[in-house]
Amino acid sequence: MYRFRELAKASKKEVDGKEYRLAVLGNVATQFFSQSVGGYAHIEGMNLKVFDADYDQIDAQLLDPSSEVYAFRPDYILLYLAADRLYEEFMKLDDSGRRNFAEDVLNKLSSYWDLAGKNTNAKILQTDFTEIDDKAFGNFGARTEVSFNYQIRKLNWMLEEAESKRAGIYPVDLLSVQTSLGNDRFYDPVLYYNAKVSIALDSLGYVAKQVVDILFALQGRVKKCVILDLDNTLWGGVIGDDGLSGIEIGELGRGHAFSDLQLYLKSLKQRGILLAVCSKNNEDTAKEPFEKHPEMVLRLSDFAVFVANWEDKAANIRYIRDTLNIGMDSMVFLDDNPFERNLVRSMIPEICVPELPSDPALYLSYIQSLNLFETVSYSSEDADRTSMYQAEAKRRESEAAFSTIDDYLKSLEMEGNAAPFDELHYPRIAQLTQRSNQFNLRTVRYTEEDIARIASDKDYVTLYYTLKDRFGDHGLVSVVVMKKETEEEFFIDTWLMSCRVLKRGMEEYIINRLVKTAAMNGAKRIRAEYIPTQKNRMVEHIYDDMGFDCIGEGLYSLEIDRYKEHRTYIK
């Protein structure tokens, strides 16, 4: 991990790219904390400006609508209540105050969230509480309501519950840093009593990483797929040499470590991370354990793509990327072989290649320690993602049987639907705005809270689109947000689409419905904009293709009465 002095130095560096603004508010001195977060962000290439409020200014800054924090116009506000400070307050309370301590602190936090929500659109990053076991009751404190360790644990649980019920609050799990480093490293009493700094300087890098990981996820930079080697990665031994009965997997001996790794990967898959195989093997040999080994946790149906051949791995990874249609930087490659790792790293610099330890017993804890799968949303559709990609593979196979694309599209029996945003779909809509990079015209990121606000705002017209066909249901695949600039002129603030449904007439279907909906709401003209990013070149000319007039660099306009409906095979 970076040392504090490296972070402090990096915090002063200028970084290119879109600027993001973070305000840090704490009940202790947070300058070092802020410097570390800024420095870590800069090292990772994020142009982050950090405003550090003075020591113990939370109430004053949040209550005053003209405060420095609000004037800073933060994209994010981080609230850090150090347990050390709370502990001092706790000790001054009588028993009834101690009994209500967790509730009281949580109420205070809720009021901070309300205030921040009233005065800004900033997303709130809320730290949880590190543990202090003061041994005032010994072990008995764990069942004694008036002990601090009882109350702080209760508070952490109540905080998680409150956050799960309220959009727009993003937890920063400081407790997990304290647990993994140990309190002797996490907390430096000399520093605390000298300077009211509650995290040891040498531990600040770990804390900064947590914060920056969350910021990246909020900016849409998340991992979507894990590509796996097989021999000595998913099981012990080499299937081609050792055979089905010779590989190590299952409860016995070394196999246990591989089984647990597979369980973890399976749970990632269940939460929406795609799994793919990239192995140097004959395909039949590579598939055999998944089909026949009784103790294998992962099965063939868990993989979105399975590639086993003797080509080089970089080429195979490119093939997997093309099949899944996701960015290289959203993929992780796990391989026990340093040669393969280096090859892939050198050929594909954007992909994440963890430096797996040589001992398989350490694979799982090492991968977990990297916190690769940070996310800022979870919706039930995530769980189905793998089956959607598998249906796509079947579609591609059937495509080959048709001589014209029109015949193929007709054969799909596609049915689309468009509807205004509804509450049930807020999480998925928000998630798409956060994750979509390629088919995304303006790349505006929205949280669930933003989406709810837009949905109920009369100045906006919203649409989400679903698509299904005879191979399966694609679910919610596209999002449109139109802002009424005037009664007659609407502006397409957001148009994004999942790349899974490219080139089958969905683009045309979307615009047909969009124009119709705009007209029904009184629009005479629709304006649109394409804002280029490193990733959205594929839609550079989409408005031209859809019949809009180009009226300036990236700017478009469409007169509704001159619009000719596009032909599609989507009913």
Next chain:
Amino acid sequence: MDRDDVMEKVTEIAREIFDDDELVLDDETIAADVDGWDSLTHLSLMNEIENEFEIKFEMKEVQGLENVGELVDVILERIS
């Protein structure tokens, strides 16, 4: 490690922290003599010295030392 070695190491660290390759420290140097040596960078400096010499300063040492000479004395005492 003798006194000069310690002074040399401390100077090296201070040059890093205060971002000044020319910085020269002696026994008489005080914080006010050095550009950028404030209460915050002081803590960072002490932290780096602790890591370098694998020692831990006491509370009064972090805030109470008169000059660089005293700092070097404390380090020498700890590592001997």
